Amino acid sequence: xxxxxxxxxxxxxxxxxxxxxxxxxxxxxxxxxxxxxxxxxxxxxxxxxxxxxxxxxxxxxxxxxxxxxxxxxxxxxxxxxxxxxxxxxxxxxxxxxxxxxxxxxxxxxxxxxxxxxxxxxxxxxxxxxxxxxxxxxxxxxxxxxxxxxxxx
Numbered sequence: 001x002x003x004x005x006x007x008x009x010x011x012x013x014x015x016x017x018x019x020x021x022x023x024x025x026x027x028x029x030x031x032x033x034x035x036x037x038x039x040x041x042x043x044x045x046x047x048x049x050x051x052x053x054x055x056x057x058x059x060x061x062x063x064x065x066x067x068x069x070x071x072x073x074x075x076x077x078x079x080x081x082x083x084x085x086x087x088x089x090x091x092x093x094x095x096x097x098x099x100x101x102x103x104x105x106x107x108x109x110x111x112x113x114x115x116x117x118x119x120x121x122x123x124x125x126x127x128x129x130x131x132x133x134x135x136x137x138x139x140x141x142x143x144x145x146x147x148x149x150x151x152x
Contacts, residue, residue: 008119012112019105026098033091040084047077 054070062070 008112008116012109012116015105015109015112019102019109022098022102022105026095026102029091029095029098033088033095036084036088036091040081040088043077043081043084047074047081050074050077 050070051074054067054074057066057070
């Protein structure tokens, strides 16, 4: 912390760091969500292809044991698909939580930035009033000297 920084400046920097960390965590969760969604899509595609293979085999004639094997494998794919859907839903919840956390950190940072802006505006008004007073004193001093000189 430099000599000119205030506790508010420190809070702003901390809030900015927290917001950035929350943003990185959100990005990672979104990336994971895309991966899980991709896996679900791949499983869906694989199940569709396998079901089409079963239909083709049934058209060509299939023995009961092979039919049972196809059906068991499709059942296991359905179970895997359900797990993948649940995983995607859980990942979407994590994304929502991280988004809410990022938004909270952003609001906090915005609040601190607003306070800092108000503080800066107040400082500028004080400086403007002080400058105006100094100018008034200089003008009044010149007028007083001019009257004093005129009175002689």
